[in-house]
Amino acid sequence: MSDAKIIAQIKAGKKELFDTLIEKHYNSVYCYCYRHVDNQMTAQDLTQDVFVTVIKNISNYKHYGKFENYLYVIARNKCKDFWKKKQPIYLESLDKEESKQELVDVENKIFVKEALAKLPEVEFEVVILRYYHDLKFKDIAKIMGSSVSVTKYRMNMALKKLETYMEGGKL
Known part of the structure; x- marks a missing residue:
């Protein structure tokens, strides 16, 4: 089912379709956020924030072009906000026995x-x-x-x- 159809049905009251929309786009938004913050936990938090924003604003969403582009714009803004707060960066530890x-x-x-x-x-x-x-x-x-x-x-x-x-x- 296309994003436009899913969103139209969500607006018509089928709120359970949010899960379908999130599952469809979660990985791409997560990867985008991860590339910006280089930390799994932070990327997960930012991805969650993106979808919370979408859920809150879905009634105002107008479908022009690709829904994925809309998600990337929100993700970009969330990542910018994160860096404005100047959070510490955590380096992932390396396993000492790696080849x-x-x-x-x-x-x-x-x-x-x-x-x-x-x-x-x-x-x-x-x-x-x-x-x-x-x-x-x-x-x-x-x-x-x-x-x-x-x-x-x-x-x-x-x-x-x-x-x-x-x-x-x-x-």
Whole structure:
């Protein structure tokens, strides 16, 4: 069933369909939040906040385009609010018995996260939405409130900066 039909039925009184809507989109919203905060518990809390906001405001929701884009806009705002509060960052502990390859993988993951964290926020957003959530540029542009050409430009700039950083340069 499409999101538009589910939402129409929820508005008509079938509140039990919220579960269907949440189950359908929970993982993508959680992954988005996790990419921004790099902590499972915080990402779960933010994801829950996103869906609480949706539940509270569903009666005002107008279905223009993809519902998933609406969720990403809310998630983006929740992540911004989280960082404004300057919460401490908790590093996940590493199992001491991990193999050498797993440690190399962890180091590479940390290096990529470090590189992404050095990007300006708008460029970081474009990279996350494009490569981690596989969204099209027109959808990213809608989420970020910009044009497709500006979104593509931001992606191009982000990729150039990441390439420079990965080659040992500075951002």
